Every structure is written in C-alpha cells, then in structure tokens.
Amino acid sequence: MKVRVITSPQNPRIKDIVRLRERRCREKKGLFLVEGFKEISMAMEGGVELDSLFFCKGFFRGGEEGLLASVEARGGKLFSLPPRLFEKVSYRENPDGLLAVARQFHRGLEDLVLGASPLLVVTESLEKPGNLGAILRCVDAIGADGLIVCDPVVDLFNPNVVRASRGTLFTVKVAASSPRETIKWLKDKGIEAVITTPHAPLEYTEVDYRRPTAVVVGSESKGLTPLWTEGFSLKVKIPMLGRADSLNVAVAAAVVLYEALRQRREGSD
Structure with missing residues (x-):
C-alpha cells in the first residue's frame, strides 16, 4: 500500500x-x-x-x-x-x-424505491444532528422504505449526524425535498401522511399503518408548519401522563414507527 x-x-x-x-x-x-x-x-x-x-x-x-x-x-x-x-x-x-x-451524495424523491405498501418517514426543519441521526437509526431498524428530509436546519452531512446514525446514513434511502414537493409527491403516490402533533384527536395506536404511510415529524422547537397540520386530516398524538407535554422528536418518531411495525408484522401472520 x-x-x-x-x-x-x-x-x-x-x-x-x-x-x-x-x-x-x-x-x-x-x-x-x-x-x-x-x-x-x-x-x-x-x-x-x-x-x-x-x-x-x-x-x-x-x-x-x-x-x-x-x-x-x-x-x-x-x-x-x-x-x-x-x-x-x-x-x-x-x-x-x-x-x-x-x-457528498444527493438523492431526490425520484430516487426512492417503494415497496407494495411503503412506510416512510418525513422530517421537517429538524435542528439537532443527534435527533436526525437517531431517526435514521430507527428508519433502518424497522426496515422502512426511506426518509424524506424537508428544509432541514441541520446539515445531513454534519459529523454528529453521521456519528449519531451509527452509519445508517449510508444504509437508509434519504431524499431531500421541500415540504410542498413532498406533499404533492405523497398524494400522487397515494401515500397517507400521518401527522404527529400533541393536539391530535387520535392516539397513535388508533391508526392503520398497514396501508401506504408516511409518518411526519416536525422541528424540535416549533413542530410542523401549517402546510402539514392544515393539509392533512390524519393526526395522531402520543399520550403524555406526566408534566412534560411532549417527547423528544426522535423518541416520538420511534414510538410511532414501532407501532407501525407491530401492525404490519401482525397483519402478515
């Protein structure tokens, strides 16, 4: 050498x-x-x-x-x-x-390869590299079809994203897009967006994730913009029984995604 x-x-x-x-x-x-x-x-x-x-x-x-x-x-x-x-x-x-x-490598929505009933994660305006890395690990762990990153505040190639993802940045199909483009793409593909918000009428376990689904999470400080919260009717929350009003965004994504995985595994039995 x-x-x-x-x-x-x-x-x-x-x-x-x-x-x-x-x-x-x-x-x-x-x-x-x-x-x-x-x-x-x-x-x-x-x-x-x-x-x-x-x-x-x-x-x-x-x-x-x-x-x-x-x-x-x-x-x-x-x-x-x-x-x-x-x-x-x-x-x-x-x-x-x-x-x-x-x-660096760059992928768009057209580069995502979807299964028969795709399961995706969409993030909007994430700020912290550790959270983006943790979400990547979760997407990889449950075998989801990909991650769509909309208007991130944090750089996908931040060293701390790479570290927190434990290398799953390279195993997960990650596409970058704007919220408007992503919303149109999801609707064109017939993929139901599940909006996570503390003010939702439904708990996250009350939704059928076996159909084509995109779990959408927002920024740590402001949550999702009205483009998402007003553009889709299917909204879910995670019950909070203590003093805290919300979970860390990566933890919240993991909770919902593992419910989706549970339903899909039971549905295939």
Missing part, C-alpha cells in the same frame, strides 16, 4: 479536515467526514466514494488493515498520522484511529 505520512498540524490536508467540521466548507467542497471503522465500512457498502483515509495505528483495535486495502483499491488516498495529530482531527472522545473524507 502507498501510505503518505503527515506529522505537522500545519499540513494543508489537516487544515482541510478541521474546516470540514463547518457546514459552509462542506457544502463548498462537496465533502464530509466519516469517522470510525463501522461507519466507514458501512459507507463503502453503501457506495459512498471515499476521497482519502487518515489513520493512526496507535488507536487500532483489530481488523483495520483490510479496510485500508479496500479504500486504496477504490482509489482513496491513505495518510498515516501520529497519535497527537490524529486526536486533533478526530471529533470523538475515544477514537479508533480511522477518519475518512468522503464525497
């Missing part, structure tokens, strides 16, 4: 990695960071193009040599860093010695 060694924090490539923590730089260069053996492996399985891989053998835990060879075989450049320099570019508390620079 051809490995280049970098020892100085003033190296231009090191400076570029640090800049990729900023959304503006990621968007300008069309690149993003993927850290960790599992996440990088899943990115490669998902067909993500890796521009380069930075590593430090001092943090390796076993099995990394095969990954290095695979990255190089696909055209990625390899760079070896000393421990202190790797800690500078890593965004994890306990790094495993692997950090990749990957090329």
